[in-house]
């Protein structure tokens with residue numbers, strides 16, 4: 001018996017040690033689950049690589065998640081694996097500076113997992129999450145921590161966070177400084193009701209307070225620039241017997257003068273707090289408001305502006321009665337406005353594009369009732385922004401290089417991500433390979449990763465430009481219509497490196 005025990009013990013010990021070793025190595029190996037490719041060092045070749053020096057035929061060397069070199073022609077060693085995309089375009093992944101992922105708190109609206117899967121499938125390699133629509137809003141160190149914790153092991157692309165500037169923290173310099181020190185890339189505020197009670201609007205005094213703190217950190221203030229002008233219209237005013245199912249009715253409740261008035265207020269606030277950068281989100285009015293923005297920039301203010309694909313793709317005339325999928329604020333305006341937006345974008349007066357992906361549960365869109373005044377305002381679009389921009393933009397002469405400037409290079413600067421947004425040696429290997437001429441029907445058979453594909457205004461459209469592969473930090477996170485087994489995107493928290501405001505604006 002005693003002899004048997006002495007034989008069994010070493011055996012059990014040996015099995016146990018093997019088990020521990022197996023678990024250890026398999027958890028190490030599972031890092032390779034971050035990518036659909038088994039390589040750490042490899043080349044990606046294409047006949048159309050979009051670099052800051054133009055579109056080249058060549059290859060990008062990826063090593064340890066970084067772009068190790070960029071070469072023209074076939075100037076690379078055969079001993080290292082090569083992934084060839086032929087005529088497909090290889091360019092920097094898109095950086096979406098305006099996404100509402102709604103987690104924690106409203107994960108039934110979207111969430112980190114579904115949202116970043118959609119982003120990866122759409123060629124977006126970094127997105128910056130808005131501080132509202134999640135619950136609680138990201139307005140303090142504690143709530144930023146909740147965001148980062150909620151994102152843990154759920155993000156397929158890199159995700160940064162804007163903090164919120166709200167009346168509750170605007171006069172509390174220490175609280176704002178703590179939020180920025182904790183890693184918020186900048187702050188976001190609303191000059192009108194946000195549609196979410198837990199994210200109240202700010203007035204000019206709040207904004208000036210926020211700007212003076214942001215100036216010290218050299219990080220931007222992003223502003224939803226509309227102010228409610230009661231004299232002209234009234235939010236949710238449906239008592240005049242107007243048809244609430246008609247898009248025209250909604251359009252009249254939010255005239256371009258709301259955008260213009262907000263920009264005038266911002267101009268004044270900026271004069272008093274020099275040094276801070278202001279970024280106007282989702283500009284819709286391409287006339288007086290944009291002229292005003294051009295003036296403010298000409299006078300030397302550090303100001304930038306984005307617009308979104310839905311303002312460039314749709315016009316108010318085509319929105320059918322009751323089709324609240326198209327409701328957003330500021331509203332989609334008439335065809336002539338859309339046309340002018342494209343012209344201004346291509347002339348360099350609009351600095352960048354963003355999705356403003358702002359979904360909700362379908363119930364809140366009131367699709368049956370079709371009441372434009374009561375439905376949730378926000379367009380669901382994240383996975384489609386690349387093909388949408390391309391499909392509509394190519395008709396206006398949009399080039400691949402402009403696409404990269406608007407969707408990668410300038411957004412990277414706004415978010416302070418100096419190692420992203422361009423295919424240059426030393427940058428993160430965040431890339432998208434896509435086929436601009438491949439058309440597809442966006443119908444219910446199309447594989448969409450948004451939590452609620454049916455609420456997207458793009459459903460039913462025919463689009464051009466199919467994403468073949470998306471690389472984040474050298475990992476192939478999406479390819480052949482599949483995602484990598486593990487979500488290995490990184491949370492992005494601002495460090496000491498300041499974001500230089502003047503670099504963002506276009507002359």
Ligand SMILES: NC(=O)NC(NC(N)=O)C(=O)[O-]
Nearest residue numbers: 100194195328329358377378
């Ligand atoms: N609460 C929201 O997400 N609002 C958003 N809604 C839109 N754009 O309709 C926004 O960015 O203002």
Ligand SMILES: [Zn+2]
Nearest residue numbers: 224281282329
């Ligand atoms: Zn907004």
Ligand SMILES: [Zn+2]
Nearest residue numbers: 098130356358
């Ligand atoms: Zn938004």
